[in-house]
Amino acid sequence: MFRNAIVRKPAFSLKEGLTTSDLGKPDYYLASEQHKLYTETLIRLGLKVKVLPENELFPDSVFIEDIALCTQSCAVITRPGATTRRGETDGIREVLEEFYTIIEEIIYPGTLEAGDVMMAGDKFFIGISDRTNEAGAEQLTAILARYGMKGIKVPLKKLLHLKSGISCLENNTILVCGELTNRSEFAGYNIIVVDEDECYAANSLWINGTVIIPHGFPETRKKIEKAGYETIIIDVSEFRKVDGGISCLSLRF
Numbered sequence: 685m686f687r688n689a690i691v692r693k694p695a696f697s698l699k700e701g702l703t704t705s706d707l708g709k710p711d712y713y714l715a716s717e718q719h720k721l722y723t724e725t726l727i728r729l730g731l732k733v734k735v736l737p738e739n740e741l742f743p744d745s746v747f748i749e750d751i752a753l754c755t756q757s758c759a760v761i762t763r764p765g766a767t768t769r770r771g772e773t774d775g776i777r778e779v780l781e782e783f784y785t786i787i788e789e790i791i792y793p794g795t796l797e798a799g800d801v802m803m804a805g806d807k808f809f810i811g812i813s814d815r816t817n818e819a820g821a822e823q824l825t826a827i828l829a830r831y832g833m834k835g836i837k838v839p840l841k842k843l844l845h846l847k848s849g850i851s852c853l854e855n856n857t858i859l860v861c862g863e864l865t866n867r868s869e870f871a872g873y874n875i876i877v878v879d880e881d882e883c884y885a886a887n888s889l890w891i892n893g894t895v896i897i898p899h900g901f902p903e904t905r906k907k908i909e910k911a912g913y914e915t916i917i918i919d920v921s922e923f924r925k926v927d928g929g930i931s932c933l934s935l936r937f
């Protein structure tokens with residue numbers, strides 16, 4: 685169960701965010717509306733949400749998931765692999781201290797963005813990507829081990845982040861797409877495979893029994909509902925334009 689979430693309002697500079705998509709520039713005003721609805725959805729699902737102010741210096745700072753990992757025992761401040769995002773962690777320690785007594789940190793030469801980390805109970809799957817390196821994954825695995833949790837590396841070839849292609853829906857169930865389909869790392873889980881043309885929806889978000897799914901992916905919605913979940917659809921089109929998914933917009937714990 686999650687009780688809390690932290691979100692950061694989108695910056696006007698969002699349109700300068702890193703992207704690999706060809707979907708055009710995000711509209712700041714629509715992004716702000718979508719972010720408000722996202723926040724309201726988390727509240728509706730029972731979370732207490734702390735809203736941080738926008739940070740104009742960092743166009744990608746709305747994707748707050750990448751800068752910290754919130755576990756049941758400790759929070760871990762990350763060290764983003766994207767150099768333009770590294771300063772996003774400034775000030776996050778003070779915010780996390782409101783909720784955690786133990787705060788760990790990924791340090792040089794490690795890089796890690798928590799969009800590359802999927803929590804499944806006390807296991808944490810860690811994508812090795814352009815943003816998260818072996819050293820970062822090793823450091824996180826060592827930190828987790830100190831608190832009885834386990835890190836499992838998942839080398840990636842194409843995905844930006846691990847969670848660009850996978851979500852844990854609890855109940856031993858995961859949603860996967862593309863290069864993460866048929867991977868030995870996930871043997872033993874009930875797997876819901878997302879069609880290639882709906883891969884963006886592989887980043888959906890389980891919150892206390894309900895799955896938040898991005899708007900526009902009807903087949904994935906059907907599959908998740910068939911597996912017995914309540915669903916809520918929200919539109920995050922403006923964040924998709926800068927490679928952001930549903931989970932990227934919050935820290936949950």
Ligand code: GLY
Nearest residue numbers: 701702744926927
């Ligand atoms: N625009 C989000 C990222 O590239 O990290």
